[in-house]
Structures are given as C-alpha cells and as structure tokens.
Amino acid sequence: MKLNRSFYSKNAVRLSKDLLGKYLVHSIDGKELVGKIVEVEAYMGIGDKAAHSYKGRRTARTEVMYGEEGHAYIYLIYGMYHCLNVVAAKEGIAQAVLVRALEPIKGVDIMADNRYGKALGELKKGQITNITNGPGKLCRAFNITKVYNGEDLTGNRLFICENRNSKEEFDIVETKRIGIDYAEEAKFFPWRFYIKDNPYISVKEK
DNA sequence: ACTACGATTAAA
C-alpha cells in the first residue's frame, strides 16, 4: 500500500521514526528497485543549525523543503554524491528526513550493477552489505539523482509504501546525527534513528 | 565575480 499525503503531515522527528521499516520504490525501465528504510535522520528546519533551512534560509536549493509534504528533496553533496530526503510537515515549514540507509529487497542485481558495474554474483564478500548502507550509496544504487528533486512521493516513479510484512517488529535506536560537526549544539540532538541490529546501518558506533 | 566548504565515500 502506497503511503498517502497525510502520512507525511507531521514533524520530521515523528516522520523519521514512522519511515523506518517502510519500502522505498523506484520504478524505472519497467523494473522495480525496492529497499527497506533502515536508517534516517530528522532535519527540523528553522531552529536546527544542521539543517539547510536553518533560520528559514530559502534558496533555489532548499525551495522544495518549503513546499508540500511527501515530496523528494535531493541535493548534491561534496560534488559527487546525491542525498535523498523526504519533505515533512505542512507547506511553508521546511523540515525533511534524510534517508541514510536501506536494506535491499528487490532488484538487487540492478543495484549491484549501478554501484559496482558487476553482476550480483560477482560481488566480493562485504560488498553486498555495502550496496545501500549510506545516503550517497543508496542514491547511486537506486539511480536517484537531482532529476527527482521535487518528485511527488505519492506518484508512480519514486514512492514509499507500507512494508509487505506488516507484522514485522523492530527496536528503534536513537543517536546523534552523522557528519554535522559544524552544527554546534545541534550536533548532539538525538535525531538519527535506525533499526536495531540491522546489517545495513551506515556508521556503526561512535 | 570570487571563494570556501559540505547531511560522503573509497582508497591509502
């Protein structure tokens, strides 16, 4: 079941936790890439020094975060990697959830090709769990680029749906966010969430 | 127009 607009109508921290366990789907060339969301981070906007929309910064890049909830905010980082975010909260409130890691579910052979240019069976040990265990990696594996910036996630190309195994249960771990040393006190906020013991988490301990 | 740097990753 595809998630509807109201699912996204909540603040980024709440949406972060609700997104864990859901399936991200990219429909491309008649095929489906599917990954279970296992790690996310909340960026709370105006009062969050780590957020691109801190202090209400409104630029061409951050514009989609101010738009309708349930759309994709995608940006290029370090000149070479894309990051996928889910826009949270109502229009005018620039909050988003960074999708940091996925567990590959379907189309893994295509993901392997996108990441390594090899067939799944040719991957060395360790490369399997390395396919989608980071924000830049999962975008590369899913072939998600800025082309999808602003994409409606309730649409048919890139969307999020309910876990088919709806009775699956898991514990949620809350920790500090990754890679935001510049954010002063905000770097200690426990706004990173991941599924406990999942093998596809990006950064282990700290 | 000019410049510094990043919500990362792979390699050394």
Place this chain on the structure above:
DNA sequence: TTAATCGTAGTC
C-alpha cells in the same frame, strides 16, 4: 587519514 570534485551560499 586524506583526496576527490563541484554546486551552493555567502561575500565583495
């Protein structure tokens, strides 16, 4: 630990 690599945002 460090290089890669360039769009974005802040400054001049």
